[in-house]
Amino acid sequence: MRLLFCGDIVGRPGRDALAEHLPRVRRELEPDFIVVNGENAASGFGITEKICNSLFEMGVDVITGGNHSWDQREMLTHINRETRLLRPQNFPAGTPGRGAAVFEATRGRKVLVLNVMARLFMDPLDDPFATVQRELERHRLGATVHAILLDFHGEATSEKMAMGHFVDGKVSLCVGTHTHVPTADAMILPGGTAYQTDAGMCGAYDSVIGMDKAVPLARFTRKLPTERLSVATGEGSLSAVLVETDDATGLAKRIEPVRLGGRLPEALPVLGAA
Amino acid sequence: MRLLFCGDIVGRPGRDALAEHLPRVRRELEPDFIVVNGENAASGFGITEKICNSLFEMGVDVITGGNHSWDQREMLTHINRETRLLRPQNFPAGTPGRGAAVFEATRGRKVLVLNVMARLFMDPLDDPFATVQRELERHRLGATVHAILLDFHGEATSEKMAMGHFVDGKVSLCVGTHTHVPTADAMILPGGTAYQTDAGMCGAYDSVIGMDKAVPLARFTRKLPTERLSVATGEGSLSAVLVETDDATGLAKRIEPVRLGGRLPEALPVLGAA
Amino acid sequence: MRLLFCGDIVGRPGRDALAEHLPRVRRELEPDFIVVNGENAASGFGITEKICNSLFEMGVDVITGGNHSWDQREMLTHINRETRLLRPQNFPAGTPGRGAAVFEATRGRKVLVLNVMARLFMDPLDDPFATVQRELERHRLGATVHAILLDFHGEATSEKMAMGHFVDGKVSLCVGTHTHVPTADAMILPGGTAYQTDAGMCGAYDSVIGMDKAVPLARFTRKLPTERLSVATGEGSLSAVLVETDDATGLAKRIEPVRLGGRLPEALPVLGAA
Amino acid sequence: MRLLFCGDIVGRPGRDALAEHLPRVRRELEPDFIVVNGENAASGFGITEKICNSLFEMGVDVITGGNHSWDQREMLTHINRETRLLRPQNFPAGTPGRGAAVFEATRGRKVLVLNVMARLFMDPLDDPFATVQRELERHRLGATVHAILLDFHGEATSEKMAMGHFVDGKVSLCVGTHTHVPTADAMILPGGTAYQTDAGMCGAYDSVIGMDKAVPLARFTRKLPTERLSVATGEGSLSAVLVETDDATGLAKRIEPVRLGGRLPEALPVLGAA
């Protein structure tokens, strides 16, 4: 099965990049299941019901979140109605929504999607490692589900690489989000799990992590209050990873970066080639 | 002129990767000037005089540092004797060594190398933006120096992208270090500066940022004291960027990632091709 | 019942201050139950079996911990043998020892002692608020236990005041530790819980949080590696709080600071006076 | 000379506490010079021109600031007109206003007031230690000025104690602000400098650092977006320190806490008594 995961969608340039490039990606790479991180889709801060629906219409199967999941208040209620929308699983008990669920891919195959947040340099949620372990005890890769995809939303490369090894052999793909810059370390770990430290953002890269650069620059240099952050206006890039799994084991056979449009160096795998 | 910058060398696998792949890189890419970040070259913690010399023998012109610059105490004195060894410039006044100096590349061309540390999620040094500005006022790209290379040692993608734009048009290359994972965002910024958020480490990638994974995993999951961190033992990768500059302006014409050996996806630019 | 809580004991000056002043405090204030935080008792880093025993011999009933609980490795096993030694309850599942237990005070009265660690500006453990809530659901103040004492080990005043209100009316005393400086805000909260943001350290105050000042000063001003921290050598102060509770309700009738010896301003409540 | 320093004024309860208790303090303690930290005077966030003027009318000589200095935008211009208003001196060069100035106390005596911000667990400004040293080189205590008062705005007790020792013998009073809780460690350091880790806030203590407790509690326990913070409505306390200096040397002869009103334990020194 082929899984496509697209990193944090940042505002209109990110949504436009998806609208422009996803059709080609679907045509050429024929993914069986598509997950996107949507925590910055609405002007950089959270996501709305309307944007969720437009992403589903593009062929997205599941939308994950992160520290910005609740920036648009309507999500606190919408997430209870929309089963295809996840938020980090390690928010405190009682938080609306969920961060782990099984979905159906093509030909009835089952995919468990996990969304968990890291803690280093971030707001302290419940232990992400214990959370992941608990969820993985409820499923068996290659037995109860055909694939498992973990979106580990975090800042520090050390915590993300540690999580990769923690789940190695137990999930199909462990991919990081949140830094808004794709890493060039797509690899299959020794146990068979596909791994990339960060998927990068779908957004405008002539920016500071997707936002217009004037305000962040002012903040870093002058330490005075500024205008609000606003999304950069340049052309966006799609930044994603494609993983091919073995349906019998759920493990990865191949992982490739996908980068199209905007200022990022292009990358597009060729089906069949390795 | 062609500049080669290799990211944080982590322990023996990093040094071995350089020893193995740098000859080929020099042969095929003919760099005019080579800089490496050496802050983790000695068992992951700092660098020694002996390792410095072995790197210079491999053809390295300048070694930069970071938060680990002083982990080996001998560096506090050796840095005063070894002009090709830099440490972040924004340490407090009175710190041994320096973080900005002009060196000679092939055919007598002059290269200013700057080494500065970021502050977000790091120990607070002097303002990196003010420090860079002060150094850049002493030189003029394409006039007093042929090229300027800035190693911005930092954690957060936002601060690193902001620095890229801050120096856009004023330096040849702004490249990040410290996260030990290469980013896939090599690009030329609008003003002509080559940029990559992180060069990645020269080290073993079946690891947690170059270190054996058992101890970091124990720390993340159990929060108890552990053995010391030790360098991972697998095969290392060389991770670098190659930049081609215009000697007349000092600005970048091309930036390409270089990744050889170990578990990283390979990348090697072809001279002349674009 | 009268509860005496002594803040972080820092090295020999802290232990000596206890040895010197605790007899007088016991004679004049007649506490029914004595708890001390011992996380820095052994040269500033952790505690040993031998020091635990010397504290029990002084009349201490229970020793609590914090982020330094495991600095002396022998504690990882000793804590399983010594029921009067606690560590923060919100360490991950599987951590040796425990952070909540019921003890016997004078005349067979029962005291629940809770030891929990905060997260703001600290290593992220499990949610301290959820942990406290869970423990409090197992007991009922004034019914199953006569008194409840919470040592909330944390840095930020905001998190500590929030915890005070979170447990107001449900515990007898919520007292902070970890900053090593006593606060002057002893008060009874509206619901009847005695509160002080930090108990202060039992240690030498002509110091930097109990340690010889030369090394911390060098670290703050020079940002270079230094010698190890060592405990300051001046005369130590005892820094504690005394709480008088109503045995019928378990709530507090009075809270007073106790400060004796060394450089701290002296404070010693008078029994019967209010 | 007698210096009175009042900690962070938080909103209306803080201003009301000053209005109610400062007349008595002035009458009974006859301070020669009064400094207050005003960074939270306007609804908890910054200060306005109008509030500045009302404080000056109460007899305040100088108002210091902190990380909230600019929360009310009008301060960015007002600080250039109002010489009695300071902001931390270690903001980047080019920041409006200043953080060090000499003022006149009773009988023409001169007082240097310094306002500097710490960095541990805070936004990284310029080096506070180097900043203080530079300012102190421009003045000589007991020679060019009769007294020097340093408001060190910071979170960590370690950095604040280190600053105390750093300036010991060179300033009359080093007092911390920012944590909004008074510490009980008023002391004269070996070199003759009066010191208290934090002056505490002038504000309502049945609160979370002066703000209504509902919102902070929700944030700590639920990790979801909340309403804005608003100032608590209970009765405020005045929290301050009084220092008596020797005009010949500028060093401290005595330091005493002053706490009046609200829920804080009362403290009021008696003139002449020691």
Ligand SMILES: [Fe+2]
């Ligand atoms: Fe994001």
Ligand SMILES: [Fe+2]
């Ligand atoms: Fe995020």
Ligand SMILES: [Fe+2]
């Ligand atoms: Fe580093």
Ligand SMILES: [Fe+2]
């Ligand atoms: Fe490094």
Ligand SMILES: [Fe+2]
């Ligand atoms: Fe402690």
Ligand SMILES: [Fe+2]
């Ligand atoms: Fe502690």
Ligand SMILES: [Fe+2]
């Ligand atoms: Fe404040």
Ligand SMILES: [Fe+2]
């Ligand atoms: Fe503040």
